[in-house]
Amino acid sequence: MANDAPTFRSLVTHFTDFLTVAIHTILYERNIYPRTSFLSARKYNFAVRQSRHPKVCEWINDAMAAVETEILKGTVERVAVVVYNQALKPTERYLFDLSRFPIVGAADADVPLERKAADGTTVSVLPVVDIEEQFRATMSKLANCGTVLRPPPVDGTFTVAIELKSDGQAPVSHPQPWMPVEAATRQGATELQSRRTHPLRAVVAGDLMFESWIEETPAAD
């Protein structure tokens, strides 16, 4: 796909691929599943971990498929991987802000993209090498998140969430892969202040641009 002219779909696929790897890494780093259940693998020329539990993999793949569908609609502002503690209170959120993705209509997902620089020369939309480097950098940040975060919750769990743009149509249809939730992110200033942000990286590779950071809620105690 990368050899052909890049399309919005291939761009999104790059991202979801990365997100899949990121989720596996998060699951490993934050001890959501036993570490022994992970295989060592190489992605973006970087040592990553991959869960080998078929159900976990299936869930992640399904979730990524759903995320991809929504991104292709162009309505997603952020994708979040949320880690909950035992009491199902979110403790960490791994956010991927996609608001800088190119805006392409759903019908044109497969239309090749092209970018012209100011001087008229064609600029690569998806420079594969850049992407790999950027992803590698992000992965390494992510893999070391344990150094800045509090110890992972015991018996925690996780989920994937998307935040829509203000004009985005909520994906309510049958079957309904997404559960609508009230927007509870903009709370009081104190709550906001007590949250801590750990920036990961802003990926800029051609037109694949997104920012990622970790949000940590204040300690429960």
Add this chain to the structure above:
Amino acid sequence: MGSRLEQKSNLVRKRIEGHTFEDEGGDEYEGSKFGGFTDYFRRKKIKLQNLDAQVRAQSSDKPQIFKGVVCHINGYTQPSLNDLHTLIVQHGGGFLQYLDGKTMCTHIIASNLTPKKREEFKRYRMVKPAWIVDSVNGGKLLPWDAYRVIDEGVGQKVLGFDNGQVVTQASRKTQGYREQTSTSWYTSQLKGREADTPATVKKLPSFTQPLTPEEEIDDDEYPVPEITSSIERALDQDDYGSQYLSPELPHQPCGVLDAATSLETPPKTSPPPVPSEDEAAAKGRATSPVEAAMPAVESAAAFRPREGSQEPDYSMAIVRNSEKLRDISPSKLADMTAEEHNALLLSDPRIRKSTVVHPDFLEQYYRESRLHHLSTWKADLKSQLQALAAEKSSSQKTKLKKLPGQRRYIMHVDFDSFFAAVSLKKYPQYVEKPAVVAHGGGSGSEIASANYPARDKGISNGMWMKRAQDLCPELKILPYDFPAYEEASRKFYDAIMAAGGIVQSVSIDEALVDISAICFAESGTDGVKRYEGAVHREQRKADMLAQAVRDEVLEKTGCAVSVGIGGNILLAKIALRRAKPAGQYQIKPEEVFDFIGQLEVEKLPGVAWSIGGKLEEIGVKLVKDIREMSKERLINTLGPKTGEKLWDYARGIDRVEVGEQVIRKSVSAEVNWGVRFENQEQVDEFMHGLCGELHKRLLKERVKGKQLTMKVMRRAANAPRDPPKHLGHGKCDTYNKSLQLGVATNDPAVITKEVIAVMKGFNISPGELRGIGVQMQKLEPLKAGGEGAELGSQKRLQFKRPTTPPVRNDTATVGRATEDSIQDDVTPEKQRIADINKPSVAIRPINVTTPTKRPLNMLGTQFVLPTQVDTSVLAELPADIRAKLAKHIKPNVGLPPVPAFKTSEQRHKLAPKDFPAIALPNQSQLDPSILEALPEDVRAEILGFYKSPGNRKRGEQALLPQSPRKVRTLPATKHPVKRKRGGGLFAGRARSNLHSVDNSTLTQSNFVARPLAPKHLQEDGGANTTDTEDAEIEELDPDFLAALPEDLRKEVLDQQRQARLQRTGGIDVSLHQRAKARKKKGTDEEGPLDRLLQLPPRPLKPSFTMRKLTELPDLRTAVKAWYQEFSDEGPYEEDIEALGKYLRDVVVEERDVAKAVVVVKWLVWVAEEGQEVEALGEHARATWDQGVAFVVEAVQSAVAKRGLGRVDLG
């Protein structure tokens, strides 16, 4: 089972399980003493258990499925007691030969019980032997429940729950003896042998049960023909036919064989051609043996005559020949879901044709259904008559005010065997022979009418063909000939109407006529006073009238009618009996009593065998016997209404008046044949049609209704997928639901909407549907007068419908939209038009979507799905259609903006194909009134655009360079102003305003075209700018400008200025402007598939210092250099602020928190490092600390602004 019962049987069970047998040394093997019977018996039981224990020990390889079960066997069973005993014991169960108490065992096995025992064992587990056998075969203990001997009785309905809905389940019947025989050893042996013989033998159950006299079997218990579906049966018949038909036919003479085929081949639904003379003779010879033979073959094939089906033979033939069904094994058929099954069924085009899925189904259904034909015909006739009678007798009625004691003369005119008589006109050779009219020669067809020779043989109307053919083998079967019937009926009524009097139609071939007035006119009396002569004259006149009617009808139709005359309807009807055939009879008042008295009660109208039977019980046989009865006795026996009526009838009293019409209470449309759906869309589609049909009928009856009742038939849970009657509804659960509509209506759209909603509420899977009916009740007459039918009870506001000018206007606007969108990616104009043209009322005639196609928000969330056409619908158009539309637009754009249009066209040599597609507004935004005003073909074409699947309007829009952060720069902000001018509701008027504005000045279109100018120049090097455009640009209407809000005006003016500058000086446009001008550029030569999507240039990254630093290493260097430069004197405030602003921009605009954080951390580190290395002055240190704190705070606030928590800045 209560615990008390369990206790005992548990004890027994444990005892049996614990029972072991070593050798015959136990005390039970001692000899018994004299008188020691109890001892003996006890020992016997122990010895029996010893036996069992041994059996159990020997068969340890068998699964111990009956562990915990203690059985006792009662009475005769199949398999025998001995076999059952071994089976139970071998599989780990306990067995009791002697039942000391009912609670000793867990299950009692019996195949049948005496009534006494039935009562006695009612509360125990009485199980059929099949339970044991089936459990052993199945290898596990089956629930005993399914094998009850005693159930709650036939009358007890069993409720089943399926998907939240209660469905009926047939309560199982005690099957008794038959069941035993079917599981008996003999049967199994026989079956075993059958397996070797050809399969067809198995299909004849009477072979397998030779010992069972069929008479003894309860009809309902005979499962074979009922279980097999029509399809299976059809297939069976085919098998049978191929094997058995051939050996049987040779018994017939050879010539007959040919005749038989020629007779049987034409489809029975179509009338056979009128036979020529010798053919008819041949047929006459041929029919008798063949037709006699056919039923014989048929009855043998189908085990028992099919009943109640009209067209099974024909349709079965279809099924039989259907390749697709043949390929599927029956077991596979059973596994499919209802929808799959239907889909399979429908995959055969011939079957599909006769089901609801076929688009013409409703029409066809109502055309071909005989019942429907007759009933609608009658309804038609009735309403015609009513209208006619109302006209005619309005004058007479006043005169005819009924006086008490007035004599009456009622004629009852009736055709003699109407269908037969009319049909026989085409087959005169059969007139003297017994002939009947029926649907076909099959045993299942019903006789509609029999002629008098046939009636003499005992054949009557409504008899099944098989019976009739038994009675009269040489019976002729005539086809229906509806046109002829209709014609005859019409002539018949013409004649009756001509006779005068008040006419009431009873059916198509009989009518009641009140001729009193005519008779009184003859006698010159008022009908009350009795003059001998007058009465005579009246009676003679009545007879004359009757004769005249008979003659006339005979002359006109060639068929005989009979007339009965009497003083009321009852007497007229009775008189008619006497008159038939082809005669007339008048019951004179003086002979009424005797005449009626001699009749058998069942001859009275409205009295048949049911009432007759009841009357016979109280000793009434003849009508005169009724007179002996007291009224009370009759009422006690027959109920108040019938009792009183009969009491009156017996005295020749009938109070019903001729011409009293029953008012219609409901109008309905229902289909329950051929209802097979594959999916919900088909259901909706069909309901749409059905509601249309109902609407038609309501219109015909000139009524509208307030209450809508929906009836849905759903396949009963235990009914086969294919009912015995091909495509019939079979056994069904029927659901009814009524809803009040509030306002009486006959609008099909309203009805459809309601009905579909109700249907959704039923939640029935489409495949399970077998019948749907819609009924309208609480009828109200439509207001008279012209097209009153169309008027609802609620008035609709009529908006002035623009006639011709708007058409041009609209196309002009469309045209303008075209140019705009071509020239300006943002196309605010288009939006504006859309708003103006937003339909104020739903488009009815042109609306292509059915109500259900609109998404129904059933999920109950706050999100409402868009009703607009979605992007997938709107896609690209084929080139030829586009070209066509362009043609339409061009001549209509006869307005001044043509130059701009031209330039756009020139430019569009680059992308000519995209041009018309861009011009299309959303379908929902088309003005319906304008569409209506357009010529038919143009409208069709325009609508065609929306239908074409490739159309994608929204997608086009979506790829406009609308960076979310740049919205404010888009000229689209202009349209709010304009939107105000084109309101929704008063679209028509607003538009005409707009029109005049357009004509007076050109500013509007120029405005919108405005943003294109720069880009235009930029791309084409300004070569294309023409003088006209120039002029336009200058022509900004000052009034209009003044009306604009401040900022907009500024923007507009700016643009104008820029354009002017460019034209004169060719100054390069700012990047900002370019961003706006960007547009998708298709590589058009390669077609739409190879398009390239030109991405908008990225907004510039915020940069630091004059050198426009953006990258981290540079920033680091810069920061470090800066610190080193000012380490000893402290930073300047501007620099600190510049850095703070830059970092804020990085966070908020560039969205790279990480970078900002890194820079801040770097600054902090650099500052700390510096402080460690060299001792700084107090002032410098403080300012640096302040500066760092400021930058940190700037970043933190920026981060907070984005809604994120604080970052750790070291």
